[in-house]
Structure formats: C-alpha cells, structure tokens
Amino acid sequence: MPTEAGHLLAIDGVLIVIALWLAIGAAGIAALHRFTLISQVLFPLGGLAGLALAAIAFCGLLAGPQVAILPIGLPTLPFHLRLDSLSAYFLIVLGSAGAGISLFAAGYFRRGEGTAPGLLCLQYHLFLASMALVLLADDAYAFMVAWETMALSSFFLVTTNHRVAEIRRAGYLYLLIAHIGAIAILLCFGVLQANSGDYTFANMRQQTPDAFWASAAFLLALLGFGAKAGMVPLHVWLPEAHPAAPSPVSAMMSGIMLKTAIYGLLRISFDLLQVQLWWWGVAMLALGLVTAILGVAFATVQTDMKRLLAYSSIENIGLLLVGMGLGLLFKAYGMATLAALALTATLYHVLGHAFFKSLLFVGTGAVLHATGERNLGRLGGLLRYMPWVGWLVLLGVFAGSGLPPLSGFVAEWLLLQSFLFSPGLPDPFLNMLIPLIAAAIALVAALAGYAMVKFFGIIFLGQPREEKLAQAHDGGLWEKAGMLWLAGGCLLLGLLPNFVIQLIDPVTRLLVQYGYATSASQHGAWLLVPMSVDRASYGPLYFLLGVTAFSLLLYWLVRKLYSAQLRRADPWDCGYPFQTPRMQDTAEGLGQPIRVIFTPFFRITRHEPSPFDREPKYSLLLEDHFWYWLYLPIARLIGWIARQVGRLQQGRIAIYLLYSFLTLLFMLFLVKR
Amino acid sequence: MSATGVISQLLAICIALLGAPLLMGWVNQWRAWLQNRSGPGLLQPYRALHKLLHKEAVVAHGASPLFLASPYVVFSCMALSCAIIPTLSTDLPLSPVADAIALVGLFAVARVFISLAALDIGTAFGSLGARREMLIGFLAEPALLMVLFTASLISQSTSLTSIVENLAHREFAIYPSLAFAGIAFTFVSFAENARVPVDNPATHLELTMIHEALILEYSGRHLALIEWAAAIKLFAYSCIGIALFFPWGIAEADAPLALLAALPIQAVKLALGGFLLALIETVSAKMRIFRVPEFLASAFLLAVIGMLVHFLLGA
Numbered sequence: 004m005p006t007e008a009g010h011l012l013a014i015d016g017v018l019i020v021i022a023l024w025l026a027i028g029a030a031g032i033a034a035l036h037r038f039t040l041i042s043q044v045l046f047p048l049g050g051l052a053g054l055a056l057a058a059i060a061f062c063g064l065l066a067g068p069q070v071a072i073l074p075i076g077l078p079t080l081p082f083h084l085r086l087d088s089l090s091a092y093f094l095i096v097l098g099s100a101g102a103g104i105s106l107f108a109a110g111y112f113r114r115g116e117g118t119a120p121g122l123l124c125l126q127y128h129l130f131l132a133s134m135a136l137v138l139l140a141d142d143a144y145a146f147m148v149a150w151e152t153m154a155l156s157s158f159f160l161v162t163t164n165h166r167v168a169e170i171r172r173a174g175y176l177y178l179l180i181a182h183i184g185a186i187a188i189l190l191c192f193g194v195l196q197a198n199s200g201d202y203t204f205a206n207m208r209q210q211t212p213d214a215f216w217a218s219a220a221f222l223l224a225l226l227g228f229g230a231k232a233g234m235v236p237l238h239v240w241l242p243e244a245h246p247a248a249p250s251p252v253s254a255m256m257s258g259i260m261l262k263t264a265i266y267g268l269l270r271i272s273f274d275l276l277q278v279q280l281w282w283w284g285v286a287m288l289a290l291g292l293v294t295a296i297l298g299v300a301f302a303t304v305q306t307d308m309k310r311l312l313a314y315s316s317i318e319n320i321g322l323l324l325v326g327m328g329l330g331l332l333f334k335a336y337g338m339a340t341l342a343a344l345a346l347t348a349t350l351y352h353v354l355g356h357a358f359f360k361s362l363l364f365v366g367t368g369a370v371l372h373a374t375g376e377r378n379l380g381r382l383g384g385l386l387r388y389m390p391w392v393g394w395l396v397l398l399g400v401f402a403g404s405g406l407p408p409l410s411g412f413v414a415e416w417l418l419l420q421s422f423l424f425s426p427g428l429p430d431p432f433l434n435m436l437i438p439l440i441a442a443a444i445a446l447v448a449a450l451a452g453y454a455m456v457k458f459f460g461i462i463f464l465g466q467p468r469e470e471k472l473a474q475a476h477d478g479g480l481w482e483k484a485g486m487l488w489l490a491g492g493c494l495l496l497g498l499l500p501n502f503v504i505q506l507i508d509p510v511t512r513l514l515v516q517y518g519y520a521t522s523a524s525q526h527g528a529w530l531l532v533p534m535s536v537d538r539a540s541y542g543p544l545y546f547l548l549g550v551t552a553f554s555l556l557l558y559w560l561v562r563k564l565y566s567a568q569l570r571r572a573d574p575w576d577c578g579y580p581f582q583t584p585r586m587q588d589t590a591e592g593l594g595q596p597i598r599v600i601f602t603p604f605f606r607i608t609r610h611e612p613s614p615f616d617r618e619p620k621y622s623l624l625l626e627d628h629f630w631y632w633l634y635l636p637i638a639r640l641i642g643w644i645a646r647q648v649g650r651l652q653q654g655r656i657a658i659y660l661l662y663s664f665l666t667l668l669f670m671l672f673l674v675k676r
Numbered sequence: 677m678s679a680t681g682v683i684s685q686l687l688a689i690c691i692a693l694l695g696a697p698l699l700m701g702w703v704n705q706w707r708a709w710l711q712n713r714s715g716p717g718l719l720q721p722y723r724a725l726h727k728l729l730h731k732e733a734v735v736a737h738g739a740s741p742l743f744l745a746s747p748y749v750v751f752s753c754m755a756l757s758c759a760i761i762p763t764l765s766t767d768l769p770l771s772p773v774a775d776a777i778a779l780v781g782l783f784a785v786a787r788v789f790i791s792l793a794a795l796d797i798g799t800a801f802g803s804l805g806a807r808r809e810m811l812i813g814f815l816a817e818p819a820l821l822m823v824l825f826t827a828s829l830i831s832q833s834t835s836l837t838s839i840v841e842n843l844a845h846r847e848f849a850i851y852p853s854l855a856f857a858g859i860a861f862t863f864v865s866f867a868e869n870a871r872v873p874v875d876n877p878a879t880h881l882e883l884t885m886i887h888e889a890l891i892l893e894y895s896g897r898h899l900a901l902i903e904w905a906a907a908i909k910l911f912a913y914s915c916i917g918i919a920l921f922f923p924w925g926i927a928e929a930d931a932p933l934a935l936l937a938a939l940p941i942q943a944v945k946l947a948l949g950g951f952l953l954a955l956i957e958t959v960s961a962k963m964r965i966f967r968v969p970e971f972l973a974s975a976f977l978l979a980v981i982g983m984l985v986h987f988l989l990g991a
Contacts, residue, residue, distance in 0.1 A: 383798065384738070384798065386740050386742070386796075387738065387740065397742075401785075401788070404784070404788060405781070405784075406781060406784055406785050406788060407774070407778055407781040407782065407785065412778075412781055415777075416777050416778065416781075419777055419821075420777075420834065423825060423828055423829065423834060431987075434987060435984055435987045435988075438825065438829070438980075438983045438984075438987070439980065439984075441825065442818060442821075442822050442825075442976070442979075442980050442983075445817065445818035445821040445822065446814075446818040446976075448817075448818075449784070449813065449814040449815075449817040449818055450814050452784060452788060452810070452813070452814065452817075453810045453811075453813075453814045456788055456791050456792060456795075456806070456810055457810075459792065460791070460792060460795035460803075460806065461795075464740070464742070464792060464795040464796045464798065465795055465796065465797070465798030465802075465803070466738065466798035526772070530772055530773075532772075536772055536835070537833055537835060537838045538832065538833045538834065538835065538838070539775050539777075539833065539834040539835055540772040540773075540775060540835060541773070541774060541775060541777075541778050542772060542773040542774070545770075545773040546756070546773055546774060546778070546782075549752075549756050549759075549770070549773065550749065550752045550753060550756055550785075551752075553751075553752040553755055553756065554745070554748040554749055554751075554752040557748050557751055557752065557901070558748050561729065561897050561901070564729075565729040565730055565897055566729070566730055566731065566732055566733075566896065566897060568732035568733065568896075569732065569733050569734075569735055570732055570733070570734050570735070571734075571735055571736070571737050571739075572734050572735070572736065572737070573736065573737060574736040574737075574797050574798075574799045574893055575734075575736070575799075575892060575893055575895075576797075576799040576800060576801055576802070576892065576893070577801060577880070577892065579800075582798075582799055582800070584798060586799070586800040587795075587798045587799070587800065587802075587803050588795075588800075588803035588804065588806075588807060592803070592807070593803065593806075593807050595807070596807060596808070596811040596966075596969075597811075599966065600969050
C-alpha cells in the first residue's frame with residue numbers, strides 16, 4: 004500500500020470505500036434473510052459510502068495522479084491502480100449518483116421477490132465496487148477482472164426475477180453482448196501493449212504504434228466499449244435488459260455503468276493512444292449520430308415505460324459519442340481549445356445524464372410498485388396519487404428534454420457551441436459537414452423532448468386508465484429521499500454550470516491540455532461564458548429567478564387587480580359530456596406522428612381490422628431492423644455451423660471409436676512424417 | 677450596467693407586453709379588411725383580454741397544480757424572451773443571461789408546459805392538441821436553431837445582441853445565406869405561431885385545430901394569460917425576424933437619441949410585417965396536419981442550405 008506514515012492519500016480513501024462496499028456485500032450474505040437489517044441499514048450505508056466516495060474523489064481530482072499497487076491476483080501480476088483526474092471525475096459520478104440510487108433501493112426491494120435479499124445486497128455492492136475498480140485500474144489485467152466482475156454482477160442483478168423466462172432471455176442477451184465487447188477490449192489491450200509483454204497502462208502510454216495498429220486498437224475499443232454503452236448496432240440488449248432488471252439496477256446500469264464504457268473510450272482514445280487520426284473522430288461522430296437518432300425515434304414510439312427510458316439512454320449515449328468524436332477530431336487537428344469544449348460538453352452530459360436517467364428509472368420503479376404496471380397504456384393520472392414521485396420525476400423529465408435551466412440543457416448548449424465554433428478545420432468538406440451534424444443534434448434534442456413529454460404525460464397526467472390506479476400509493480421514505488437527492492442533483496447541475504466546469508477542467512487538461520475553469524467564470528460564478536461574453540453566455544440561475552419571480556409577480560397582480568375566483572366543473576372538451584379515460588391518447592397514439600414520419604426506421608407489423616370483422620382487432624408490432632438485418636442472420640449462420648458440426652455426433656459408440664481410431668492414425672501419420 | 681441600459685431593458689419588456697396585443701389586433705384587422713369585412717378594430721384584443729381577466733376561472737375537476745401554473749409560466753417565458761431579443765436597442769443588461777440557443781430553449785419550456793397542461797385534464801382534444809403541438813414543435817425547433825446558427829456563423833456569436841450589432845454594421849447587400857434563412861424563418865414563424873398554412877387561429881373546428889385544442893380547457897384569467905402570451909410570442913417572433921434580417925435602426929449602447937428614434941422605426945417595421953402576415957394568411961389555404969412535417973422539413977432544409985451557402989460563398 005502506498006500509504007505514507009500518518010498520511011492518507013485519496014486513492015486509499017477510494018480503496019477503503021471499495022472495501023466497505025465489499026464488506027456490506029459480505030454482511031448481506033451473513034444476514035441472508037434478515038430483510039429489515041439489509042434494507043434499513045446496509046443499503047443506506049452503501050449510499051453513504053457512495054457520498055464519501057464522491058467527496059474523496061473530489062479531493063483526488065485536484066491532487067495529481069496517485070498510484071497504488073494491490074498485491075492480489077497472480078503472484079507476478081499485482082493490480083496496478085491509479086487515480087488521476089479522469090478516474091476521479093467518473094468516481095464522482097459513480098459516488099454521487101450511486102448514493103441516490105442506493106437510498107432509493109433501501110426502500111425499493113421487497114420481501115420474497117426472486118433472489119434472496121442478502122444475495123441481492125452482495126450482487127449490488129459487488130457491482131458498485133467493481134465499477135469503482137474499473138475506474139481505478141491501471142493495467143489491463145486489473146481492468147479486465149473488474150470489467151468482468153461488473154458484467155457478471157450486473158447480469159445476476161438483471162436476472163433477479165429469474166423465474167420469468169423473458170427475464171432470463173434478456174439476461175442472456177446482455178451477457179452475450181457484454182462478452183463480445185469484453186473480447187474486443189481484451190484484443191485492444193493486446194494491440195496496445197505492442198508485443199512488449201507489459202500490460203500496465205503506463206507501458207501502453209509509452210508505445211508509439213503506427214497508424215494501422217493505432218487504428219486497430221481504436222476500432223477494437225470502439226467496438227468493445229460501444230457494446231457496453233449501447234452503440235448502434237450493439238444496442239439491442241439495452242431495451243431488453245432494462246425492463247427486466249429491478250428499477251434501481253436499471254438506474255445503476257443506465258445512469259452509471261454505461262458511463263464506464265464512455266470512460267474506457269476516453270481513456271484509450273485520448274490517454275493511452277498518443278496519436279489521434281481525424282477519421283476516428285468522424286467514425287465516432289457518425290456512429291454517435293446514428294445511435295442518437297435511432298434511439299430517440301424508438302423512444303418516442305415505445306409503450307413500455309422502461310423500454311422508453313432504455314431507448315432514451317441509447318440516444319444519450321449517441322450524444323456522448325458525438326461529443327467525444329468531435330473532441331477527437333479537434334484533437335487530431337491540434338485544436339486544443341475546441342477539443343476541450345467538446346469534451347467539456349461530453350463530460351457535463353455524463354454527470355447530468357447519470358442523475359436524470361437514474362431519477363427517471365427509480366421513478367418508474369416507484370410507479371411499478373404502486374401499480375404493478377409497466378405498460379404505459381394502463382397508467383395515467385398518477386400525479387394525483389403519487390405527488391412526490393410525480394413532481395420529482397417532472398424535474399428529471401425537464402432535464403431529459405434538455406430544457407433550461409436544468410442539467411440536460413447545459414450539455415446540449417456547450418455541444419452546440421463547440422459545433423458553432425468549429426469553422427476553421429483544415430478540411431473544407433469536414434467544415435461543411437459539421438454544421439449538418441449540429442442540425443441533426445438539434446433534431447435529436449427536440450425529439451427527446453417529445454419522448455419525455457409522452458413519458459410524463461401518459462404516466463402522471465390525464466385520467467387514470469385503470470380503476471386500480473386510484474389505490475396507488477406514494478413512494479416510501481427511503482424512496483423519497485433517494486429521489487430527492489437525484490432531483491436536487493438535476494437542478495443544481497443545471498444551475499451551477501461553472502462549478503461543474505471546475506470539476507471538468509482538470510480532466511480536459513489531462514486529455515487535451517486545455518480547460519475552461521477560468522474562462523467560464525470570467526463574468527462571475529453565475530454566468531457561463533465559454534469564450535467571451537460577446538460570443539456566447541448563459542446564466543441559468545438568473546434564468547430561473549427571472550421566470551419564477553415574474554410568474555409569482557404575475558400571479559399576485561392578476562389576483563389582486565382582477566378576479567381570484569375559481570370554480571371546478573366537468574371538463575369542457577368541446578361540450579362532449581360522455582368523456583371516458585379511454586378517449587385520451589394511448590401511448591401508441593401519442594407516438595403516432597413520429598411513427599408515421601420515421602416509418603423507414605421501424606419494422607412494422609400491423610394488423611388493421613376490416614369493416615366486416617365481428618370482433619375488430621388492431622395490433623401493431625414495432626421492431627428493430629437490426630434484429631433482422633444483423634442478429635438473426637448471424638444467429639442462423641452459427642446455428643448452421645453448429646448443425647454441420649453436430650453431424651459428427653451420431654450417438655453410437657462404434658462411430659465414436661472410429662473417430663478415435665482415425666484421430667490416432669492421423670496423429671501417427673504426423674509423428675512418422 | 678448603464679442607466680440607458682436599464683431604461684432600454686425596461687422599455688423593451690414593457691413595449692413587448694403592452695404592444696403585443698396591438699400587433700395581434702393589427703394583423704386581425706388587416707385579415708378582416710383583406711377579406712372584405714369591416715373588422716373589430718385595432719383594440720379588440722385588449723377588450724377581449726380585459727373581459728377574460730374579469731371572469732371567474734372554470735377549471736376541470738382533477739386538474740393538477742401543473743395545469744393552474746402553466747399560464748403563468750408560459751407568460752413569463754414569453755416575457756423573458758422579449759427581454760433578451762433586441763427590439764429597440766442592443767444595450768440589454770439581461771441579454772448575457774440567455775443567448776440564441778437558450779432563447780430556443782425558452783420557447784421549448786413554454787411549449788412543454790402548455791402541452792403537459794393539455795394532457796393534464798385527460799380529454800380527447802387535449803391530448804390531440806398536445807400531440808400535434810409537440811409534433812410541430814419538434815420539427816420547428818431545429819429549423820429555428822438552424823436559422824439562428826446561420827446568423828451566428830456570420831457574426832461569430834450566438835449572443836443575440838452581438839448578432840444584431842454585427843449584422844447591422846455590414847455593408848448593405850443581399851446575402852444569399854441570410855435570404856435562405858429568412859425564408860426558413862418565415863415558415864417556422866407561421867408554424868410556431870399557429871398561423872394559417874399550419875393552423876387557423878380563428879377556428880374551433882375540432883379536427884383541424886392545434887393551438888385551440890391545447891387551450892380548450894382554459895377559461896377566465898388563465899385563458900387571458902395564454903392568449904396574451906400567444907400575442908407576445910407573435911411579437912417576439914416578429915422582432916427576431918426584424919433583428920436578424922432588417923436590423924437597421926435598432927439603437928446601440930449609450931445612444932438615448934437613437935433609442936427614441938428606434939421606437940417609430942420598429943413600429944413601422946412591425947406594421948409592415950403584420951400586414952405581410954395577414955396577406956400571406958389570406959391568400960393561402962390551411963394544409964392537412966400530415967403535410968405540416970413536409971412544410972417544416974422544407975424550412976429545415978432551407979435553413980441548412982443557407983448555412984451551407986455561407987460556407988461555400990463565405991457570405
């Protein structure tokens with residue numbers, strides 16, 4: 004351990020938190036069925052540990068890189084760990100968002116659902132600890148061990164309700180794609196160490212691979228981490244795994260685990276690889292754009308609330324990839340200030356998305372518990388019965404729609420700024436292409452608002468679509484606490500952009516040698532000014548104060564000067580008196596315009612009733628083309644190969660003896676030759 | 677922050693709030709004249725607002741606080757937007773708070789609030805209106821952003837005041853990129869303000885209405901605020917158009933005389949704009965809802981072409 008006498012480094016603090024999480028997991032196993040202890044003590048304790056992690060990482064962010072060597076694993080292969088600003092930033096994301104999710108989880112898990120509570124507690128905290136270790140790892144060996152632990156523990160968490168066949172299937176798909184990704188990452192490390200046999204990241208930084216091998220490493224990293232992040236076309240596991248998993252786990256996976264993939268991409272393409280080629284950035288931009296557009300188009304037409312959020316996560320990953328791609332492109336051309344701006348937007352969105360997506364996912368968990376429904380078509384009007392959950396989720400919805408003054412907007416604003424200031428790239432063709440991408444980003448952002456309005460409107464507004472919804476109860480105390488923390492995060496991250504940019508500054512300085520901490524605050528802490536105030540500025544706090552103060556003044560004035568009378572009556576609705584909740588738009592109905600406009604994106608199987616049907620039925624199935632274009636052909640090919648190999652299996656001893664005999668002959672032939 | 681700055685800021689907000697219904701009345705009056713009707717007079721919007729404000733508000737059972745708060749929020753968003761758009765002067769102390777992108781965000785906030793409020797009651801028309809409003813919004817928003825981006829690229833800034841100062845000081849010529857952007861902006865304004873080719877502000881025909889379906893459940897002071905906010909939105913869009921494409925005459929910092937002159941100049945421009953709006957509305961027919969995406973997609977493409985032209989020609 005690197006502890007100097009009487010002096011504890013930040014990295015030791017992080018290790019202590021990891022150990023604490025593991026200890027909590029072990030305690031969960033010891034108290035396997037003592038539900039109250041696990042939910043009321045262990046999970047909140049894990050949340051507190053998360054807060055501590057965020058605080059420690061914050062200290063580590065400002066200090067220089069710290070290293071440690073853990074003598075575990077194989078005798079000659081200890082774990083190399085390193086805490087630099089990039090790791091520290093992502094640890095802050097993990098700790099702060101994870102704290103809210105853990106608090107919520109304390110009130111979420113119920114007795115007698117699937118996995119025993121103690122085991123669940125172990126898997127959950129193992130998941131947290133392994134994510135922290137992924138962020139700390141400084142050699143390929145430690146990284147892969149942590150990465151696989153993360154994948155496995157989350158696989159078991161996804162399949163908590165393993166008695167349901169669909170959930171097992173979703174878990175299988177997740178595990179499969181996670182491992183395809185892991186193989187790619189492993190190969191990527193293999194390329195990066197360049198035959199030196201030393202798998203530490205420090206050695207990889209020393210290597211100077213030629214353009215071919217560097218590109219190979221980059222593409223392998225893009226494939227491997229893209230599979231984890233949900234990059235098109237490797238995104239298919241997300242909409243299956245998220246609805247299957249318990250809500251805090253979905254929140255953790257979507258809010259935080261996807262970000263470890265972003266971390267991996269940043270680490271390899273900006274830190275470990277010493278050269279960047281311009282076309283890497285273009286490839287990442289293109290893939291990110293496709294991911295974002297596909298994700299958001301699918302999100303708007305979903306009818307299952309968690310699938311909707313899963314597709315929205317795909318969209319956000321797309322935006323993150325676009326930001327990173329832009330950063331790569333600028334760095335490849337040596338434009339550090341612009342690269343730093345694009346990366347600042349990306350990292351801002353990493354933190355913002357962690358909070359608002361976790362909030363939305365745990366919100367669906369509360370709704371699921373209160374109503375037992377995941378189907379949007381059977382929800383509605385819950386704001387009346389679940390005011391806490393409803394209003395807090397509304398904050399997440401605003402952040403997710405990219406509305407000022409919440410967190411989503413700042414990231415979007417910074418990203419658009421970096422697009423606008425891009426002219427000046429040496430390649431005129433690229434120069435023209437970049438604003439087109441900005442146009443697509445604007446479209447994605449507007450569509451995201453559509454998806455979020457649909458999400459909130461169908462679940463929480465309108466009239467209840469089912470009788471039983473009137474019995475829905477609000478979230479419990481822990482659930483409220485967790486959601487409050489996450490919602491507060493969404494709000495503060497939106498209102499204090501300069502503070503967040505202070506956090507991001509050391510990271511961009513590490514990656515592209517430029518940071519925005521000083522220039523952002525040049526006009527005070529409340530005004531975000533990336534370059535100069537003549538070019539662009541944004542003051543979210545003034546913004547919020549302005550709208551709120553004006554609204555209140557107006558409210559007071561109107562009531563004072565005019566009438567304050569209010570009468571309740573039946574809805575007017577153009578005078579039609581026989582309103583039923585079934586006449587509201589369904590989830591399909593609200594998504595219908597998007598479905599019509601983006602028809603080529605979806606594989607639609609639709610059955611429309613004919614006028615002569617006695618029992619008219621309408622059905623609509625929306626699927627992903629990639630299943631039919633990519634996955635099923637591959638599955639068929641593998642099936643075909645397996646069948647051909649299967650011909651060897653005859654099931655008769657005589658034939659197998661013949662195989663052995665032939666093999667023996669072949670061997671003898673080889674030896675004699 | 678100078679004294680003239682504060683004055684011009686207050687003046688900008690007051691003129692927007694008080695003058696917006698007049699612009700609405702002007703447009704409606706011209707529509708009436710162009711249709712050979714005598715029309716209700718310029719001051720009709722004020723009378724309507726006055727009447728509505730005095731009436732009691734009838735609210736549906738089960739309406740949530742979101743429904744009750746939306747008119748105030750929407751109105752405030754529109755008022756704030758007028759505070760950052762250079763209508764009379766570019767010397768606006770509030771302008772650094774929100775640039776062109778944040779302005780689009782501000783309109784989006786208003787749209788999301790009004791759509792959520794429409795969904796809140798849970799009636800068939802409410803959700804229909806919300807769906808259509810969001811559809812138009814998501815297509816119009818990127819087009820508007822592209823228009824603003826074209827202007828931003830020309831002036832190397834997204835701050836509205838810098839854009840206007842920069843554009844006003846260029847030598848007078850027709851810039852092809854701005855011409856494309858101008859056409860796109862006109863399209864977007866028609867869609868965003870629920871004007872004729874897209875929506876008809878004078879109709880309550882169930883199947884065709886968009887804006888009216890959204891606000892069907894509002895009455896009394898709430899309706900008054902929403903109608904007023906709609907008028908301010910029209911005013912704001914007109915002023916954005918003027919600021920981007922005809923910026924001459926807008927006063928700059930520390931020029932009290934220019935500020936005095938700016939008022940009549942702006943009034944003349946707005947009057948001309950209002951007349952053109954009424955003229956276009958009169959000679960065009962409302963289109964089917966599923967033609968609107970094509971209409972807005974062409975606006976989007978025009979704006980993008982404008983931006984490409986800027987890169988190709990550098991103008």
